[in-house]
Amino acid sequence: MLTVTTLYATDPETAKGLDTAGIRDRFHVAEMFAEGEIRLTYTHYDRMIVGGAVPAGKELTLDAVAETGTETWLARREAGILNIGETGTVTAGGESYELARGDMLYIGLGAGPVSFAGPGRFYIVSTPAHKAYPTTLIKPEDANEVKLGSAETSNDRTIYQCIHETGVQSCQLVMGYTKLHSGSVWNTMPAHTHDRRMEAYLYFDVAEGQRVFHLMGEAQETRHIVMASEEAVLSPPWSIHSGVGTGAYTFCWAMAGDNMAFTDMDMLAVADLK
Ligand SMILES: O=C[C@H](O)[C@@H](O)CC(=O)C(=O)O
Numbered sequence: 025m026l027t028v029t030t031l032y033a034t035d036p037e038t039a040k041g042l043d044t045a046g047i048r049d050r051f052h053v054a055e056m057f058a059e060g061e062i063r064l065t066y067t068h069y070d071r072m073i074v075g076g077a078v079p080a081g082k083e084l085t086l087d088a089v090a091e092t093g094t095e096t097w098l099a100r101r102e103a104g105i106l107n108i109g110e111t112g113t114v115t116a117g118g119e120s121y122e123l124a125r126g127d128m129l130y131i132g133l134g135a136g137p138v139s140f141a142g143p144g145r146f147y148i149v150s151t152p153a154h155k156a157y158p159t160t161l162i163k164p165e166d167a168n169e170v171k172l173g174s175a176e177t178s179n180d181r182t183i184y185q186c187i188h189e190t191g192v193q194s195c196q197l198v199m200g201y202t203k204l205h206s207g208s209v210w211n212t213m214p215a216h217t218h219d220r221r222m223e224a225y226l227y228f229d230v231a232e233g234q235r236v237f238h239l240m241g242e243a244q245e246t247r248h249i250v251m252a253s254e255e256a257v258l259s260p261p262w263s264i265h266s267g268v269g270t271g272a273y274t275f276c277w278a279m280a281g282d283n284m285a286f287t288d289m290d291m292l293a294v295a296d297l298k
């Protein structure tokens with residue numbers, strides 16, 4: 025079963041006036057992972073699609089998505105798939121790839137239908153593309169590891185860059201995930217914006233009963249969204265994107281836009297946030 029929800033883009037002036045429900049409606053994506061289903065959100069932020077596929081014993085195939093107006097969903101798109109569940113299989117372009125937990129598959133333009141099988145929980149991100157790059161499996165050891173933050177500021181973390189400028193190639197999708205080290209709960213603080221690229225976060229490995237307070241908004245107008253495990257949040261280009269958990273967590277980040285430069289960030293001083 026395939027469900028697709030459309031999420032329109034929101035400008036910063038409108039965002040300022042929203043209450044909690046309004047903010048959640050426009051930026052927060054919940055219930056993406058349902059057994060036996062593929063659930064997608066087609067966003068108008070650089071037309072990024074985010075979603076989940078949980079085959080749970082049967083095979084799920086993602087072929088056409090009406091919202092893209094193309095014969096197959098990847099006819100003019102590329103995708104990144106991260107497995108956050110047990111080892112499962114993704115079949116694309118006639119080849120099957122075994123994805124252990126933490127493995128990512130880049131799928132190039134024109135790969136055709138994509139099938140999901142096994143006990144995996146697959147997070148799907150897709151963005152428009154103009155050229156076919158090879159479909160490639162990325163194991164954590166193939167990713168570029170970047171260590172950021174420190175225990176003193178509770179943001180000691182390792183970034184795993186999987187699809188990126190100097191790694192597995194793509195048209196515009198940049199994707200990886202960040203693991204917080206034991207005792208560290210802050211991600212992406214000091215915060216930043218990059219008006220030329222939007223971003224989406226999927227928080228996962230958040231323990232039952234724990235939450236992550238995702239911070240968003242313009243630097244002088246911050247808001248928060250309380251997030252449970254396996255929920256995603258869209259970060260408009262004008263928004264900060266940062267979070268703090270009541271416990272340990274990992275998050276997958278994905279970006280699309282004008283450039284693919286991970287370090288191209290307009291940094292904000294903590295003291296300048298309001
Ligand atoms: O532009 C880069 C993105 O915000 C994230 O990749 C940041 C991140 O994963 C982190 O600080 O841990």
Ligand SMILES: [Zn+2]
Binds near residue numbers: 216217218265289
């Ligand atoms: Zn960012």
